[in-house]
Amino acid sequence: MTTTKGLEGIVAAETSISSIIDDTLTYVGYDIDDLANNAGFEEVVYLLWHKRLPNATELAELKQQLADNMAVPQEVLNHFKTFPINDVHPMTALRTTVSMLALYDDAAEDMSDEANYLKAIKLQAKMPTLVTAFSRVRQGLEPVAPKADLGYAANFLYMLHGELPQDIEVEAFDKALVLHADHELNASTFTARVCVATLSDIYSGVVAAIGALKGPLHGGANEQVMKMLTEIGTLDNVDAYIKDKLDNKVKIMGFGHRVYRKGDPRAKHLREMSQKLTTLNGESKLYDMSIRIEEIVTGQKNLPPNVDFYSASVYHSLKIDHDLFTPIFAVSRVSGWSAHILEQYANNRLIRPRAEYVGPGMQKYIPIEER
Numbered sequence: 001m002t003t004t005k006g007l008e009g010i011v012a013a014e015t016s017i018s019s020i021i022d023d024t025l026t027y028v029g030y031d032i033d034d035l036a037n038n039a040g041f042e043e044v045v046y047l048l049w050h051k052r053l054p055n056a057t058e059l060a061e062l063k064q065q066l067a068d069n070m071a072v073p074q075e076v077l078n079h080f081k082t083f084p085i086n087d088v089h090p091m092t093a094l095r096t097t098v099s100m101l102a103l104y105d106d107a108a109e110d111m112s113d114e115a116n117y118l119k120a121i122k123l124q125a126k127m128p129t130l131v132t133a134f135s136r137v138r139q140g141l142e143p144v145a146p147k148a149d150l151g152y153a154a155n156f157l158y159m160l161h162g163e164l165p166q167d168i169e170v171e172a173f174d175k176a177l178v179l180h181a182d183h184e185l186n187a188s189t190f191t192a193r194v195c196v197a198t199l200s201d202i203y204s205g206v207v208a209a210i211g212a213l214k215g216p217l218h219g220g221a222n223e224q225v226m227k228m229l230t231e232i233g234t235l236d237n238v239d240a241y242i243k244d245k246l247d248n249k250v251k252i253m254g255f256g257h258r259v260y261r262k263g264d265p266r267a268k269h270l271r272e273m274s275q276k277l278t279t280l281n282g283e284s285k286l287y288d289m290s291i292r293i294e295e296i297v298t299g300q301k302n303l304p305p306n307v308d309f310y311s312a313s314v315y316h317s318l319k320i321d322h323d324l325f326t327p328i329f330a331v332s333r334v335s336g337w338s339a340h341i342l343e344q345y346a347n348n349r350l351i352r353p354r355a356e357y358v359g360p361g362m363q364k365y366i367p368i369e370e371r
């Protein structure tokens, strides 16, 4: 047996949902650049779940189903008032409350295709409500109920801030959701597939995936990028700060990728949005600092930025708390997780690799009094 640390280069599943070939990302054969420039998030959700673009009626129907399912059981919302909300990371709260949703879903254990599809809709619809309600309650505010006539991106910002967002904010947030929706066999998606390949339910798969996304080597990097920008503070400090980290072999969050070599095609869209939004907010120093960091890290380490790097200044410009960045990633990525879970169920086999044993050889048991 040979081992490959981190499963690098191992092909562990077949999928027709998304692909990364020669640094080009596609969802069901559509280039991410094409989708980012032209498609709305709900359209992309439909694409991932049905493996084709919707017509106008199908899109309207999905939007209606999402709007109809956004409300979260009051029992789950009440729970926010029982835990130490100011000491809890929102990803921890999201992981726990997504699990709680299953308690109030009569179809939680129904493994029919229809029930699983409906559960994908429920998860997609309810996760923004959970994230925004958490954010409101910890500020001592009441959660804001979703508005049925708003789209998915607009509803998120509305429930978060309690006021209707501007068009430019909705446009940027919607595009960020499109860019984060799916990404082949990334760590959280693989986690979801491993979980449901035991024929466990979709809630379990999504809860497991949230746990995997939380880590700073994966989705958690976006929050860490903002922490770094805040720590650096000014453009003048960038060079010394980054040099110190690189000299001490400390990773710069938001750079590097297991699969991309020349660069993450999503980063340029977020860079452009970051420039626009930080300028609009009078915080263009964040963009200038980011550009300088990119110049240094790319120049010295040949590591281009990934999706997490510029999304940090984009979300900050939308006045979103920094610890909500990764939950927002989850709100988008649950579309991809669900697509992969449904694909896994459709052609399932238990995922069970082997480990190379490197421990001691055969030993004889020694009674405790002789040790």
Ligand SMILES: CC(=O)SCCNC(=O)CCNC(=O)[C@H](O)C(C)(C)COP(=O)(O)OP(=O)(O)OC[C@H]1O[C@@H](n2cnc3c(N)ncnc32)[C@H](O)[C@@H]1OP(=O)(O)O
Pocket: 006, 216, 217, 218, 219, 221, 249, 250, 251, 252, 253, 254, 255, 256, 257, 258, 259, 301, 303, 306, 307, 308
């Ligand atoms: C949505 C996403 O999940 S995108 C990724 C988000 N994660 C981050 O941004 C965290 C920072 N980046 C990283 O930790 C890595 O680049 C990963 C986890 C994304 C990919 O990791 P791997 O493919 O396992 O690469 P690995 O961690 O082995 O790094 C290879 C080499 O590049 C270096 N390297 C990789 N990323 C970075 C970085 N961000 N900063 C500095 N050096 C880096 C490593 O130190 C290592 O150097 P060495 O060979 O001298 O020891």
Ligand SMILES: O=C([O-])CC(=O)C(=O)O
Pocket: 182, 183, 185, 186, 187, 218, 258, 259, 306, 307
């Ligand atoms: O694919 C990966 O390893 C991580 C990533 O960029 C993502 O999940 O979007």
